[in-house]
Amino acid sequence: MKDPSDEEILDTLYSFIEANTPLQAKQIVQVQRDLLLTRRADELLAQIADKNKNSSFFPLLIEKREFLTNCRLQGIDAAYAPYAISDNLDIPAEILDQLTSLGSWEEFEHFMHEHPELDPVAAKFLSHQITQVAKAKGMIDASLSDIRLKAIGLELDGLTSLKDTPRQIELLQEAVSLVAQESDPGLWAYLKTELGKSIVLNPGSRGSEETKEATQHFQEALEVLSEEELSGTYQWAVTLTMLGNAYEDDFAEGDRATNFEKAIKCYEKALNSVALFEEHPEDWGLAQVYLAEAYVKQPRSDYESAIRHYQEALRVYTRDKLPDKWAGVLCEIGQAYTNHTKS
Numbered sequence: 001m002k003d004p005s006d007e008e009i010l011d012t013l014y015s016f017i018e019a020n021t022p023l024q025a026k027q028i029v030q031v032q033r034d035l036l037l038t039r040r041a042d043e044l045l046a047q048i049a050d051k052n053k054n055s056s057f058f059p060l061l062i063e064k065r066e067f068l069t070n071c072r073l074q075g076i077d078a079a080y081a082p083y084a085i086s087d088n089l090d091i092p093a094e095i096l097d098q099l100t101s102l103g104s105w106e107e108f109e110h111f112m113h114e115h116p117e118l119d120p121v122a123a124k125f126l127s128h129q130i131t132q133v134a135k136a137k138g139m140i141d142a143s144l145s146d147i148r149l150k151a152i153g154l155e156l157d158g159l160t161s162l163k164d165t166p167r168q169i170e171l172l173q174e175a176v177s178l179v180a181q182e183s184d185p186g187l188w189a190y191l192k193t194e195l196g197k198s199i200v201l202n203p204g205s206r207g208s209e210e211t212k213e214a215t216q217h218f219q220e221a222l223e224v225l226s227e228e229e230l231s232g233t234y235q236w237a238v239t240l241t242m243l244g245n246a247y248e249d250d251f252a253e254g255d256r257a258t259n260f261e262k263a264i265k266c267y268e269k270a271l272n273s274v275a276l277f278e279e280h281p282e283d284w285g286l287a288q289v290y291l292a293e294a295y296v297k298q299p300r301s302d303y304e305s306a307i308r309h310y311q312e313a314l315r316v317y318t319r320d321k322l323p324d325k326w327a328g329v330l331c332e333i334g335q336a337y338t339n340h341t342k343s
Helices: 006-017 021-031 038-053 058-074 077-089 093-099 106-115 122-137 141-157 162-178 185-201 206-227 233-249 257-270 274-279 281-297 303-313 323-342
Strands: none
Touching: 006 038, 006 058, 021 058, 021 077, 038 058, 058 077, 077 141, 093 206, 122 141, 122 257, 162 185, 185 206, 185 281, 206 233, 233 257, 257 281, 274 281, 281 303, 281 323, 303 323
16 A cells, blocks of 8 residues: 655645644544554654744644644544543534633633633633633743633532542642742642642542642641741631641551641641631631540540530530531530540
């Protein structure tokens, strides 16, 4: 069989490059795999990209080449998988037409405000398309990162079930990579804390390695939050509380008694946050409960301290405002008194 000419390969490459959607690109590759998934096609596409390296189309050409490379290495379906969700959504043509004119987060935000019917999955799709438009326009990386961060936030808002935790972890890992710790330490620390929380909550993967990883994220976040301007903030207190939870975890490394001592110190330190009590009193009450439980669960239970902190929680867990939590804490106090008399 005669080898295809460069002209044949180039014609097919240009059709692939000009595909309007990922699905169209996939279909072209499926039909023309003998031309597109070859070393020569890769060489020619590299030459096209090199000739256009100072053009606004250069990022698009690089992405197209990466797609073909993944098709060769992973298979066409696997390479297309990240794009599949966008092609399966029913987005009206007129909205897509408006989308192509967007080039900044401000325009995207206004667009989403006008179309509240779009759910987070649609928002994910739209943000992907904006990124492609931005690349074609040669927008700076900072703009792309800002757009992607906003899109991640939109998608995370729609992930509320435990079964969504693996996706939450993926998104938060990406978000952390997009934020420079030096330029926005508060946001970076917040994302690290949320990443640690998602790892702890992930029902599909729980063990010593996951607990260790989550603990490291909390500790790294606290290194930043402990700076003078962030120390004592609500986020600082939340991260301390999550670190305390991690130390109590059954999979935590080290001596159990020592780990509970560390957990208790974290909770006590968090409760010193005025912001936690004034801005989020219910979370302050939860931290009191965590501290009380730690005193009970440690190898040598301290029921007197536990009772004292359960009673502190009742300052905010009132019968009128939070009857279920009020009743739950009262039961814990009763159980602590019972166990204390037996010890």
